[in-house]
Amino acid sequence: MYQVLSCIQEDHGLFYVLMAVFVCTLGAVCALVVFHRGLDSTAERDRRLWAAASGMVTGLGVWGTHFVAMLGYHPGFEVAYDGTVTVLSALVAIAGFVAVSQVLITGFGPLRRALCAFLATLTLVTMHFYGQSSLRASALMEYDSGYVVAAVGLCAVFFGLTYMVGISTTKRWRNLWGVVFTLLAVASVHFIGMASMEVFPIRGLAEVGWTLSRGDLTTFLIAGVVLVLVATMMGAGLDRKVSRLRIQENRRIGMLADSASEGIVIADAEGRVVEVNKSAENLLGAQRSELLGRPARPLAGLNTTLSGSPRYIETSLTNSEGLSIPVVVRTRDLTHRDDGFTIYAISDQRERMRRDAEIRALAFSDQLSGLANREAFQRELIAMIDAGTGAHTAVILLDLDEFKGVNDQFGHSAGDTVIIETAKRLGQLVPKDGLAARLGGDEFAVLTGRSIPAADVEAFAGECVEALSQPVLHEGLAIRSSASAGACIIGAEASDISELLKSADRALYAAKADGRRRARVYDEDLHERFEARRNVEIALSKAVENDEFVLYYQPKVCAATRKVLAYEALIRWERPGHGLVMPNDFIDVAEQSMVVNDIGRWCIMEACKAAAGWETHLGVSVNLSARQFLDPNLYGDVREALRSSGLEPHRLELEITETAIIHNIHVAASLLEKFKKLGVQIALDDFGTGYSSMRFVQQLPFDRIKIDRSFVMAMDTDEKAFAIVDAILRLGQSLSIPVVAEGVETEAQALRLLEANCLEFQGFLISHPAPMPVALAEITGEQQVSGAG
Ligand code: C2E
Ligand code: CA
Ligand code: CA
Numbered sequence: 039m040y041q042v043l044s045c046i047q048e049d050h051g052l053f054y055v056l057m058a059v060f061v062c063t064l065g066a067v068c069a070l071v072v073f074h075r076g077l078d079s080t081a082e083r084d085r086r087l088w089a090a091a092s093g094m095v096t097g098l099g100v101w102g103t104h105f106v107a108m109l110g111y112h113p114g115f116e117v118a119y120d121g122t123v124t125v126l127s128a129l130v131a132i133a134g135f136v137a138v139s140q141v142l143i144t145g146f147g148p149l150r151r152a153l154c155a156f157l158a159t160l161t162l163v164t165m166h167f168y169g170q171s172s173l174r175a176s177a178l179m180e181y182d183s184g185y186v187v188a189a190v191g192l193c194a195v196f197f198g199l200t201y202m203v204g205i206s207t208t209k210r211w212r213n214l215w216g217v218v219f220t221l222l223a224v225a226s227v228h229f230i231g232m233a234s235m236e237v238f239p240i241r242g243l244a245e246v247g248w249t250l251s252r253g254d255l256t257t258f259l260i261a262g263v264v265l266v267l268v269a270t271m272m273g274a275g276l277d278r279k280v281s282r283l284r285i286q287e288n289r290r291i292g293m294l295a296d297s298a299s300e301g302i303v304i305a306d307a308e309g310r311v312v313e314v315n316k317s318a319e320n321l322l323g324a325q326r327s328e329l330l331g332r333p334a335r336p337l338a339g340l341n342t343t344l345s346g347s348p349r350y351i352e353t354s355l356t357n358s359e360g361l362s363i364p365v366v367v368r369t370r371d372l373t374h375r376d377d378g379f380t381i382y383a384i385s386d387q388r389e390r391m392r393r394d395a396e397i398r399a400l401a402f403s404d405q406l407s408g409l410a411n412r413e414a415f416q417r418e419l420i421a422m423i424d425a426g427t428g429a430h431t432a433v434i435l436l437d438l439d440e441f442k443g444v445n446d447q448f449g450h451s452a453g454d455t456v457i458i459e460t461a462k463r464l465g466q467l468v469p470k471d472g473l474a475a476r477l478g479g480d481e482f483a484v485l486t487g488r489s490i491p492a493a494d495v496e497a498f499a500g501e502c503v504e505a506l507s508q509p510v511l512h513e514g515l516a517i518r519s520s521a522s523a524g525a526c527i528i529g530a531e532a533s534d535i536s537e538l539l540k541s542a543d544r545a546l547y548a549a550k551a552d553g554r555r556r557a558r559v560y561d562e563d564l565h566e567r568f569e570a571r572r573n574v575e576i577a578l579s580k581a582v583e584n585d586e587f588v589l590y591y592q593p594k595v596c597a598a599t600r601k602v603l604a605y606e607a608l609i610r611w612e613r614p615g616h617g618l619v620m621p622n623d624f625i626d627v628a629e630q631s632m633v634v635n636d637i638g639r640w641c642i643m644e645a646c647k648a649a650a651g652w653e654t655h656l657g658v659s660v661n662l663s664a665r666q667f668l669d670p671n672l673y674g675d676v677r678e679a680l681r682s683s684g685l686e687p688h689r690l691e692l693e694i695t696e697t698a699i700i701h702n703i704h705v706a707a708s709l710l711e712k713f714k715k716l717g718v719q720i721a722l723d724d725f726g727t728g729y730s731s732m733r734f735v736q737q738l739p740f741d742r743i744k745i746d747r748s749f750v751m752a753m754d755t756d757e758k759a760f761a762i763v764d765a766i767l768r769l770g771q772s773l774s775i776p777v778v779a780e781g782v783e784t785e786a787q788a789l790r791l792l793e794a795n796c797l798e799f800q801g802f803l804i805s806h807p808a809p810m811p812v813a814l815a816e817i818t819g820e821q822q823v824s825g826a827g
Contacts (some may be wrong), residue, residue, distance in 0.1 A: 050584065051110040051112065052110075053110065054106055054107060054109050054110020054111075055107065055110055057110070057111070057260065058103045058104075058106040058107040058228075059103075059221065059225075060550050061099060061102045061103045061260070061263055061264070061267075061348075062099055062102075062103035062108050062220070062221050062224050062225075063217060063221060064099065064264065064267050064268075065096060065098060065099015065100060065102060065103065065263075065267055066096070066099060066216065066217040066221065067069060067217055068095045068221040068267045068268070068270055068274075068432035069092045069093075069095040069096040069099060069101065069135075069139075070089050070092075070205075070213050070216060070217065071271055071274045071275055071278070072088055072092040072095055072204075072274040073088070073092035073139060073142070073143075074207070074278070075088045075092075075274040075275075075277060075278040075281075076088025076089040076091075076092060076139075076143055078281060078285075079281070079502070083580075085143050086140065088143075088274070089139040089140055089142065089143035089512075090136050090139060090140065091140045091274070093132070093135040093136030093137070093138060093139030093140065094132050094136055094270075094753035095266075095267060095270050096131075096135035096138070096139070096220075097128070097131035097133070097134060097135040097136065097161070097165075097308055098128065098131070098132060098266055098267065098675060099263070099267060100131050100135065100161075100162060100165065100224055101127060101131040101132070101165060101169070101261065101813040102260075102263035102267075102645060103224050103228070103759075104127075104131075104165065104166060104169055104224070104228055104620060105124065105169070105255065105259055105654070106259060106263075107228050107229075107232075107425065108169070108173075109171075109255060110254050111232060111770060113237045113239075114351045115176075115177075115239040116239075117173055117175065117176045117177060118176040118249040118250065119172040119173065119176075119249065119250045119255060119517070119674070120171070120172040120173075120248070120249065121172075121248035121249065121250050121671070122172055122248055123168065123169065123171055123174075124169065124172045124250065124255075126168070126555055127169035128163050128165075129171065129611060130161065130164055130168060130169075131162075131165040133160060133161075134157060134160065134161020134164070134165070135157070135158065135160075135161060137157055137161075137193030138154045138157045138158050138161070140357050141153055141154050141157065142154050142201070142205065146173065146205065148202075150451055151201040151202050151205075152198070152201075153202045154199040155194065155197040155200070155202070156194070156195075158197040158200070158201070159190065159193050159194040159197050159221070159223075160191055161784055162194060162197070162223065162224065162227050163189070163190050163193060163227060166189075166227050166228060166231050167186075167231065167241065168419075169759035170231065170232075170235065173237065176239065176240065176249075177237040177239050178236060178237065178240055178574070179235050179236065179237050179238075180235070180237075181234050181235055181236075181239075181548075181593065182234045182235075182236075183234075184234070185230050185231070185233055185234025186231065188230055188234075189226060189227050189230035189234065190227070192222075192223070192226035192227075192230065193223045193226055193227045194228055195223075196219045196220070196222040196223030196226060197219070197220075197223045199215070199218050199219040199298065199459050199487075200215075200219035200220050200223060201216075201519055203215045203216070203219070204217070204220070206214020206221055211212045226327070226490060231780060246320065257573065268464045269398055272540075289336070290652065292315075295315040295316075296315050296317070296519060298315060298317055299317055299385070300316065300317060300383045300384060301315065301317040301319075301320070301321040301322065301382075301383070301384040301385070301386070302315040302317070302381065302382070302383055302384075302386045303318050303329075303334050303337060303338060303381070303382040303384065304334075304379055304380070304381050304382075305333075305334035305335075305379065305380045305381075305577070306377065306378075306379060306381065307378040307379070308376060308524060309333055309334055309380070310331050310332065310333060310334065310825035311329050311330050311331060311332050311333075311337065312330065312331050314326050314330075314787040315387060318384065319614060321355075321357065321358050321359040321363065321365075321384060321386055322337060322355070322358060323359050323361070324357075324358045328358075334380065334382060334430055335382075337355065338353075338365070338384050339353040339354050339355030339356070339363075339365055339367065339380075339381045339384075340353060340367060340369075343788075344441050346423070347679050349368060349369060349370070350366065350367075350368050350775070351366070351367050351369075352364070352365075352366050352387075353365060353366075353367060355384070355469070355580060359526055362387060362702050363383050363386060363387075363388060364386075364387040364391060365385060365386055365387055365422060366383075366384075366385050366387055367382055367383070367579070368382075368383045369381065369382050369383075370383070370384075373630040375725060380413075384455070391600040399662050401413065402414035402417070404475070404476040406454060406457055406458065406461075406476075407457055407458055407460075407461030407476045408438060408461060409461045409474050409475050409476045409482075410467065410473055410474065410475040410476075411476065411477075412475065412476075412477045412478060414473075414475060415473065415475035415477065415483055416535065418473050418485060418804060419433070419535045419538065420535060422485070422528075423532060423533060423534075423535060428488065428528070428530060429471070429485075429487070429488060429491055430472065430473075430485040430486050430487055430488065430528055431486050431487070431488060431491060431492050431495060431527065431528060432485075432486045432490070432495040432499075432525050432526060432527050432528055432559075433483065433484075433485060433486075433525065433526050433528060433538050433539065433542045433547045434483065434484040434486065434495070434498075434499050434502065434523055434524070434525040434526075434542065434557075435462070435477075435481065435482070435483050435523065435524050435525075435539070435542040436479055436481070436482040436483065436484065436502060436503070436506060436521050436522070436523045436546075437480060437482075437521065437522055437523075437545055437546055437550070438456070438460065438506065438519050438520070438521050439519060439520045439521060439522055439550070439554045439555065440518075440519045440520065441456065441478075441479070441480035441519060443519075444456055444517055444519050448512065448515065450489070450738065451512075452512045452513075452515070452517060452670035453509060453730065455510060455511075455512040455517075456510045456512070456517060456519060457476070457480070459510045459511075460480075460482065460506050460510075460521075461474070461482070463505045463506060463508075464482055464484065464502065464505075464506070467498075467501060467502055467505055468484055468486070468487070468743045469486065469487045469489040469490060470487070470489075471487030471488055471489055472484060472485050472486045472487030472489070472490070473485040473487075475679045479637075482568075483542075483747065486498065492527045495525050495527060495557075495559060496525065496557060497523045499523040499524075499557035499558075500523075500556075500557045500560065502523055502557070503520075503521050503522065503523045503556060503557045506520070506521035507519070507520040507521055507555050520544060520554055520555035521555065522550045522554050522555060522556060522557070523545075523546065523549060523557035523558070524542045524543060524544065524545030524546025524547065524548065524549050524557070524558055524559075524560065525542060525545055525557065525558070525559045525560065526538050526539075526542035526545060526559070526560045527559065527560070541560040541565075544560055544564060544568050545558040545559060545560035546558070546565075546752050548564055550569060553581045571627055573589045574623070574624055574627045575627050575630070576612075577613060578624060578627060578628055578631075578633050578637075579631070579633055579700065579762060581611060581613070581633075581637075582607060582633070582636045582637060582640055586610055586611055586612050586613060586614070587610070587612070587640060587641075587644075588609075588610050588612060588646065588807055588809060589607045589608065589609060589610070589638065589641065589644050589809075590607075590608045590609075590610050590807035590808055591605035591606065591607055591608070591648075591807060591808060591809075591810065592605065592606050592608060592800055592805060592806070592807040593605050593804055593805050594606060594659070594778060594798055594799070594800040594809075595798065595799065595800065595804050596796055596797065596798060596800055597788065597791060597792045597796050597799050598777075598792065598797070599607065600658045600804065602656065603655075603656070603657065603688075603798060604656055604657030604658060604659055604691065605649075605652075605656065605657075605659070606658075606659040606661075606693070606800065606807075607641060607645040607648075607658060607659060607660050607826045608621065608661070609621050609625075609637070609641055609661075611624055625663060628663075629663055629664070629665050634663050634665050634666055635666055635669045635671070637673075638662060638663060638666035638675075639671075639675045641661075642660050642675055642676055642679045643675075643678075643679045643682075643683075643692075644680075645658045645660045645679075646680060646683035647679075647682075647683045647684045649683070649685050649689060649690070650683040650684050650685045652688070654686070656689070657688075657689045657690070657691055657719070658685075658690060658691070659691040659692075659693050659721065660690070660691070660692055660693065661693045661723065662692050662693065662694050662698065664694075664697045664698035664701065665696070667694055667698035667699075667706070667709070668698070668701060668705065670701065672709070673709065673712055673713070676690070676692070676713070676716070676718060677716065680716075680718075686717075687716050687717030687718050688717050688718070688719065689717065690718050691718070691720070691721050691741070692718060692719070692721070693721045693722075693723040694720065694721070694722065694723060695722075695723050695728060696722070696724075696725075696728040696729045696730070696731065696734060698733055699738070700728075700729060703734075703737075706738065706825030707737065707738060710738050710739055711739065714739050719741040719742065720736075720738075720739065720741055720742075721740065721741060721742035721743070721744055721778070722734070722735065722740045722742070722743050722744065723744050724744065724746045725744060725745055725746060726745055726746045726748075726749050726766060727746045728760055729750065732769075735769070735773065735775070736773070740775055741775070741776070742775065742777070743766065743769075743770050743775055743776070743777045743778070744777075744778045744779075744780055745763055745766050745767075745777060745779050745780060745799070746781075747780040747781025748765060748781070748790070749762050749763050749766075750779050750780050750781045750787060750801070751783065751787075753787055753790060754784070754786060756785065758826040759792070763779065763791070763796075764794050767794050767795055767796055771790060771795065776797055776798060777796060777797070777798075778796075778798045778799060778800065779796050779798070779799040779800075779801075780799070780800055780801065781800075781801050781802075782799045782800065782801030782802075782804070783801050783802045783803050784803060785803065786802070787801075788801075788803055
């Protein structure tokens with residue numbers, strides 16, 4: 039021990055000892071940095087190369103340490119070094135530590151660590167004693183074997199610790215121990231080795247060709263070693279930093295690619311997969327490793343034969359589980375350096391399609407009933423016409439007869455129940471290839487499909503009507519409401535859905551007009567009726583300006599004296615090509631449009647003008663239709679007619695029916711009041727047929743009540759009819775309102791009415807309506823009393 043210490047203290051200069059420690063530490067640190075750089079690499083080749091560099095640095099460091107220390111060695115005479123041995127000993131150190139690093143880079147198992155310690159010891163010892171022999175250029179040496187063994191033993195122990203403790207990727211502080219133990223291993227071999235040696239100076243040994251002086255070696259060695267070590271370390275450190283950044287960047291790009299919801303597949307110029315992201319793995323149902331190298335186009339569901347692919351394609355791919363998935367694939371070609379890549383971005387369409395289907399279901403179904411809605415119904419009709427395959431034999435429109443009443447009477451929740459129940463019943467009746475729809479409100483429609491032949495459509499529609507006319511249970515209440523149906527058979531030549539719907543609608547209208555709770559099929563008969571009606575409508579619109587109307591007059595007489603009191607104006611239409619058309623054949627149609635107002639205005643004008651020319655005790659009656667009565671211009675028109683004709687207002691009588699009043703009793707009341715003020719008379723026409731409301735008679739200022747002719751005409755045969763006539767006459771008497779009997783055709787009727795205290799009547803018995811007021815002289819039986827012009 040003493041010898042070792044004195045060797046350090048006396049034989050070695052302190053500067054060289056510190057220098058040696060510095061070089062050794064630097065070498066060990068550099069080697070560690072480089073080695074860790076190797077550990078960071080993923081490619082096997084890179085790992086091995088970095089490990090080799092680390093070995094080289096260790097060897098160089100250890101060798102440098104040795105020689106720096108040697109430089110500080112002063113045995114007491116001038117020494118020189120054999121250059122060849124010096125260089126070869128460096129190679130020994132490098133080779134040995136490269137071998138160590140190659141073992142260590144493959145793994146940190148205990149066996150490998152032990153092997154490394156052994157190899158390192160072997161290398162260091164060999165290098166030391168062989169390197170020592172370079173002194174032979176100026177000296178002879180002798181060794182003490184005890185020291186040599188101690189040096190080798192300690193070296194083995196410290197290298198054991200270096201490799202057992204000193205290398206760790208997780209615990210960085212352990213690497214510090216590695217540096218310390220390496221230093222101790224090197225120091226123990228060097229200083230104990232030197233202490234074990236005795237040297238004797240010799241002069242001028244001829245065999246040594248290349249000797250190095252101490253001075254040469256010093257600068258050359260320190261500068262060279264330090265430079266190499268620092269450069270290596272910086273290189274490794276820099277490279278490590280760069281590759282860390284690259285790894286981080288790759289990881290980030292990977293994260294970015296993986297977070298994309300689209301599956302991304304990158305193919306090389308041969309069309310083989312080189313990269314995929316997570317979504318692509320999920321979509322294709324396979325791991326990245328299974329996908330790499332496979333042809334990309336078939337994976338993405340693209341036709342392999344098609345090259346120069348479109349950029350955007352809708353297709354479907356089959357994943358590894360055999361599941362077919364609808365996808366949209368966008369392709370993009372990329373050139374990177376000299377390589378061509380194709381990127382396939384595959385987006386799964388299942389979710390979108392599911393949502394589309396949901397939206398479609400919402401858009402095409404009726405929320406309350408769950409049936410198809412109007413939109414869906416029309417689409418189906420259009421599709422059927424477009425396809426021309428006769429997918430349906432008929433369109434049936436259904437309508438609940440009293441639905442408004444149900445809502446008003448039982449509330450909207452009852453109304454909803456009726457709709458839901460109706461939908462359920464229809465749904466059960468309509469065949470599988472048909473379609474039941476709710477068009478809105480209480481309107482339903484059915485497309486029959488092919489399974490109901492045209493001949494059975496009427497019966498089927500009848501069945502629907504029957505089913506829908508059964509009572510509906512709501513909160514323990516049986517709600518009665520009937521339905522009507524109109525059907526239209528779809529001919530092979532059907533080309534217009536509005537035509538089909540119009541026909542079905544006309545049939546429905548006819549069914550309702552026939553008394554409801556029935557089904558009608560639109561046929562030739564109905565067609566002619568509606569067409570005729572339509573023609574009337576068209577012709578009527580021009581009839582006023584073409585002056586095609588005339589007024590006929592029927593006298594109203596005093597029952598006792600048969601003296602004419604007034605004339606009722608009754609309209610006739612001299613329709614070109616049709617002869618004289620009676621009001622019952624066109625007033626209804628006119629009522630459906632605004633023409634009725636024009637006709638009414640003309641009548642009032644014409645009647646007033648005519649009456650103004652009669653004897654002044656004769657009045658004139660004009661009929662008002664219900665619609666005309668609600669015309670806001672009516673009052674003005676009447677005033678204008680009176681003014682321009684000069685007729686005294688009390689000679690004009692307006693005949694209205696209860697239908698006109700019932701629509702709006704308040705408007706009617708105020709209007710009648712105004713007419714009353716004007717001095718115009720008001721008669722309630724057709725009494726007994728409508729609502730026969732006592733309330734109207736009592737509340738409204740009528741000047742006359744006209745008993746409907748149906749009662750008068752039935753009087754002879756039907757005692758009940760007479761009872762009604764009698765009751766109305768009594769009512770008039772008690773309210774002091776004169777009553778007129780219409781439709782008197784026989785003397786017997788006239789007599790009976792007279793006996794029942796009827797004061798006025800009109801009818802064929804006295805005269806048919808005629809173009810000009812008939813002079814009384816022409817009236818059979820009565821001569822003296824004069825009539826109008
Ligand atoms: P209304 O007001 O009840 O008119 C009396 C109808 O009974 C007239 O039929 C008349 O010809 C007919 N009539 C009169 N006496 C007898 C009879 O003894 N036996 C039979 N069987 N019938 C008799 P017309 O002229 O065909 O008129 C029918 C209906 O048309 C009228 O019934 C009236 O409601 C309506 N109307 C006639 N002219 C006009 C008009 O200018 N404007 C409006 N809005 N409606 C009119
Ligand atoms: Ca009348
Ligand atoms: Ca009448």
